Amino acid sequence: FFDFDSSKIGSSSQKVIQSVVDEIRRNQSLQTIHIVGHADTTGPSSYNQSLGLHRANAVKSALMGYGISANRIQVRSQGEKELLVPTNDNVREPANRRASITFNRTY
Numbered sequence: 778f779f780d781f782d783s784s785k786i787g788s789s790s791q792k793v794i795q796s797v798v799d800e801i802r803r804n805q806s807l808q809t810i811h812i813v814g815h816a817d818t819t820g821p822s823s824y825n826q827s828l829g830l831h832r833a834n835a836v837k838s839a840l841m842g843y844g845i846s847a848n849r850i851q852v853r854s855q856g857e858k859e860l861l862v863p864t865n866d867n868v869r870e871p872a873n874r875r876a877s878i879t880f881n882r883t884y
Contacts, residue, residue: 778790778875808880808882812851813833815855816828817860817871817874818865819867827854829857
Protein backbone atom coordinates (compact mmCIF):
# COMPACT_ATOMS: atom_id res chain seq x y z
CA PHE A 778 0.00 0.00 0.00
CA PHE A 779 1.14 3.55 -0.74
CA ASP A 780 0.61 7.00 0.70
CA PHE A 781 -1.50 9.49 -1.22
CA ASP A 782 0.12 10.60 -4.51
CA SER A 783 3.25 8.56 -3.77
CA SER A 784 5.11 5.59 -5.17
CA LYS A 785 7.52 5.40 -2.23
CA ILE A 786 7.62 2.01 -0.53
CA GLY A 787 7.08 2.37 3.21
CA SER A 788 8.59 0.27 5.99
CA SER A 789 5.54 -1.98 6.39
CA SER A 790 5.49 -2.65 2.64
CA GLN A 791 9.20 -3.49 2.79
CA LYS A 792 8.28 -6.43 5.03
CA VAL A 793 5.80 -7.67 2.43
CA ILE A 794 8.43 -7.40 -0.28
CA GLN A 795 10.88 -9.37 1.86
CA SER A 796 8.23 -12.10 2.25
CA VAL A 797 7.72 -12.17 -1.53
CA VAL A 798 11.48 -12.48 -2.08
CA ASP A 799 11.67 -15.31 0.45
CA GLU A 800 8.86 -17.15 -1.35
CA ILE A 801 10.51 -16.70 -4.75
CA ARG A 802 13.79 -18.06 -3.41
CA ARG A 803 12.09 -21.02 -1.68
CA ASN A 804 9.93 -21.98 -4.63
CA GLN A 805 11.88 -22.35 -7.87
CA SER A 806 8.70 -23.10 -9.84
CA LEU A 807 7.70 -19.41 -9.58
CA GLN A 808 8.89 -18.20 -12.97
CA THR A 809 7.24 -14.88 -13.80
CA ILE A 810 6.34 -12.21 -11.29
CA HIS A 811 3.45 -9.93 -12.28
CA ILE A 812 3.14 -6.57 -10.54
CA VAL A 813 0.07 -4.40 -11.09
CA GLY A 814 -0.02 -0.84 -9.77
CA HIS A 815 -3.28 0.75 -8.64
CA ALA A 816 -4.47 4.20 -7.57
CA ASP A 817 -7.53 5.66 -5.91
CA THR A 818 -9.97 7.86 -7.84
CA THR A 819 -8.50 11.21 -6.79
CA GLY A 820 -7.36 13.23 -9.80
CA PRO A 821 -7.51 12.56 -13.54
CA SER A 822 -7.69 8.99 -14.78
CA SER A 823 -4.61 9.49 -16.99
CA TYR A 824 -2.58 10.65 -13.99
CA ASN A 825 -3.73 7.67 -11.93
CA GLN A 826 -2.76 5.32 -14.76
CA SER A 827 0.76 6.78 -14.69
CA LEU A 828 0.90 6.71 -10.88
CA GLY A 829 -0.08 3.04 -10.89
CA LEU A 830 2.81 2.30 -13.24
CA HIS A 831 5.23 4.21 -11.01
CA ARG A 832 4.05 2.12 -8.06
CA ALA A 833 4.49 -1.14 -9.97
CA ASN A 834 7.98 -0.09 -11.04
CA ALA A 835 8.87 0.85 -7.45
CA VAL A 836 8.00 -2.69 -6.37
CA LYS A 837 9.98 -4.10 -9.30
CA SER A 838 13.02 -2.04 -8.26
CA ALA A 839 12.68 -3.26 -4.68
CA LEU A 840 12.59 -6.89 -5.83
CA MET A 841 15.60 -6.30 -8.06
CA GLY A 842 17.39 -4.85 -5.03
CA TYR A 843 17.11 -8.30 -3.47
CA GLY A 844 18.63 -9.91 -6.55
CA ILE A 845 15.46 -10.93 -8.41
CA SER A 846 16.18 -10.77 -12.14
CA ALA A 847 14.41 -7.98 -14.04
CA ASN A 848 13.59 -10.33 -16.91
CA ARG A 849 11.34 -12.36 -14.56
CA ILE A 850 9.24 -9.30 -13.63
CA GLN A 851 6.37 -7.85 -15.65
CA VAL A 852 4.71 -4.59 -14.64
CA ARG A 853 1.51 -2.86 -15.66
CA SER A 854 -0.96 -0.37 -14.28
CA GLN A 855 -4.67 -0.53 -13.72
CA GLY A 856 -4.73 3.06 -12.46
CA GLU A 857 -8.10 3.66 -10.87
CA LYS A 858 -9.66 0.53 -12.39
CA GLU A 859 -10.12 -2.61 -10.24
CA LEU A 860 -10.65 -0.74 -7.00
CA LEU A 861 -10.26 -2.84 -3.88
CA VAL A 862 -12.82 -0.60 -2.17
CA PRO A 863 -15.41 0.78 -4.62
CA THR A 864 -15.72 4.56 -4.36
CA ASN A 865 -17.07 7.48 -6.32
CA ASP A 866 -14.74 9.70 -8.33
CA ASN A 867 -12.29 11.92 -6.40
CA VAL A 868 -12.37 9.85 -3.21
CA ARG A 869 -9.15 9.23 -1.31
CA GLU A 870 -9.20 5.56 -0.33
CA PRO A 871 -5.94 4.16 1.10
CA ALA A 872 -6.82 0.55 0.23
CA ASN A 873 -6.99 1.45 -3.46
CA ARG A 874 -3.43 2.82 -3.48
CA ARG A 875 -1.58 -0.46 -3.84
CA ALA A 876 0.43 -2.84 -5.96
CA SER A 877 -0.55 -6.47 -6.32
CA ILE A 878 1.93 -9.27 -6.95
CA THR A 879 1.08 -12.60 -8.58
CA PHE A 880 3.18 -15.42 -10.02
CA ASN A 881 3.20 -17.80 -12.96
CA ARG A 882 4.31 -21.24 -11.90
CA THR A 883 5.93 -23.98 -13.96
CA TYR A 884 5.24 -27.61 -13.23
